[in-house]
Amino acid sequence: MSTKKIVVVDDEKINLKLFENFLNNRGYEVVAVDDGSQVVNTVTKEGPGAVIMDIVMPGRGGDEIAEQLKKSASTRHIPIILITADMLKPSEDLYADYFIRRPVMGDHLLKILADVFKDA
């Protein structure tokens, strides 16, 4: 893994902006996506080091997209971090390397990213 590029997926633009500011200021390059249908294309094109995705989104949810990414040979190696504010969503049986319940604590997220990018 030679890049610190992260694809962040959330239907809320303000969430995307805050993720972008937070991660950019800490040395990560962020590609923001607010449309679930564009995620697979973007991830394939950009080849990021990680994908951060909200589960609850209109249309296709983050869990569905994660499943598709993990089943594809070209993207299955990319670590996926799923985030949800849904209180009843189970953390089991999800196609994700990491699962975070909101509120996402900045330090916790950075620790996970440090772990993901430890070889970068």
Add this chain to the structure above:
Amino acid sequence: MNIKSHRFFCFLIPLTVLTSGLLCLLDTAKNIILVTQLALSGIVFFILFFIFLRPYKKTLRRLKLHKTNGNSVFTDIMTCCLEMNKYYGEEELERRILSEREQTQKEVSLAQDTLHSFRHRVDNSLSPILKIFYTKENDMTVIGKMSLIVEELYKSIETIVAKMKSQSELLALTFDAFDTTTLSLEQVDIIIEKAKGLSAHLQKETAKGRDALIQTRESMKTILESSEKMVNIITTIEDISEQTNILSINASIESTHTKSGGKGFAVISKEIRKLANNTKTSSLEIRRMVEDMIQKTKKQAALVEIVFNIFTQINSYIEQTNETNKNIYNISKKGVIQGREMQTAINALSAVAKVIINSSDKELFQANEVLQIMNSLKKVFDEYKTNEEFLSFLEGEPSIQYENRERRA
């Protein structure tokens, strides 16, 4: 075997037996065999009733209990079960009810775990706010208040960050402006430095011209003095030639007294008189020339004096310009120094602003995250606020109505 077939066996068979018994009684009254048959029929009826009808009644009673509790979820389940009953038998219905119940128990258990976990996390992350606002009596108000507080916090942080960003941009602009001003001052400084060099050169050249004029004036003075002396000498020559002329005239007169002996002397005296006249003519010519030269020299001396005065004035002007340049140079030097000082200060401010912005983005991110979960929690509360079981669960009671009913059953 479904419930309808139960009903058939439970009611139709005993009814047939009883009817046949009664008919027999009418025909052959007090026939002991028939009485026995009747008694047996009654027993069979009760046995059949207990075997086939009791489970059905039990199920109905249980479903009725669910219904009377008024929980919409269980009402739905019951309706569903009754619908299912049309297609499935007692055993299948019972199995499905048990399965649904287990599934619901699992979900409720999961919800409990999740909410306990969430409450724990919220307690940890927002304990100061929670301590102030948390009351078990009114969870909805608490969550509403917290949500508002977080929203306010979020808005204020957002405003602060926006202001900081604009200030930072403003600082950057000011910095650029000062940079330009300082650069201009530096350019002025360079120009003044050049002007100073030119002025010094001009002053030097002017001084040289002035010195040359002074020397010219001195030379002219000497020439005038020499001319004056020459006029005196010419006067003396003129006197001499006059006296020589007179002397030659006297010599000529004296030669006439000596007859032949004085003839040669008369020739000499004539030549001397001629020489004296020539000398006089030449000296007059020289005088005229010298006097003319004196006049011209005097005029030139006057011109030199005027030029000298002009040079003196130019020199004075150059000195004044130098002084002004010096002042401008000092002012611009101060400006450059002050500009640099301000630049340094603005650089420092800009760096501080950047640090503040970078550190506040984490706060903003965190506030937004809390807002997200608050909204989610609020949504859950809105959804379940009428559900007494859910509220009693939030109050921390270990059991809920559903479990109580199970124990009763």
